Amino acid sequence: MKIKTRTVKMIDVQEWDDLVQKTYGRPYSFQQQEGCKERGTFNLTVPDQDNDEDMADSVPEEVNGEEMGVKFASWLARSPKKKLKGQTASYQLDLWWERNFYPDVQAVANDLHAKGLLDAGNYVIDIW
Numbered sequence: 001m002k003i004k005t006r007t008v009k010m011i012d013v014q015e016w017d018d019l020v021q022k023t024y025g026r027p028y029s030f031q032q033q034e035g036c037k038e039r040g041t042f043n044l045t046v047p048d049q050d051n052d053e054d055m056a057d058s059v060p061e062e063v064n065g066e067e068m069g070v071k072f073a074s075w076l077a078r079s080p081k082k083k084l085k086g087q088t089a090s091y092q093l094d095l096w097w098e099r100n101f102y103p104d105v106q107a108v109a110n111d112l113h114a115k116g117l118l119d120a121g122n123y124v125i126d127i128w
Helices: 013-024 072-077 091-099 105-114
Strands: 009-012 040-046 121-127
Touching: 009 013, 013 105, 013 121, 040 105, 072 105
Parallel strands: 009 121
Antiparallel strands: 040 121
């Protein structure tokens, strides 16, 4: 018996983050989202239905707060230079963006596709 294999379009998580950061000019770390993802893979179909409607318009300005994820438009509307209320260290702002103030990954993928930066198809993001 011969083992079956398949070819996949794999994206390194750092390359994904770099594309998102360069395209939108905002801090972004896919691995840090949803309470920090474990090593593994994430399947993504482009384009596909996103969960943007289910996302909040805003989240508290609290690093590692319980509320995470915002609508894509809210993420785009906020300046990445605007400091957090009560911010005492510069690293807190990036951590908040990466861990609390991020959009639905499918909404990002759909927009990258609409911009011509990501071809339609099935992808696997390799989270290491």
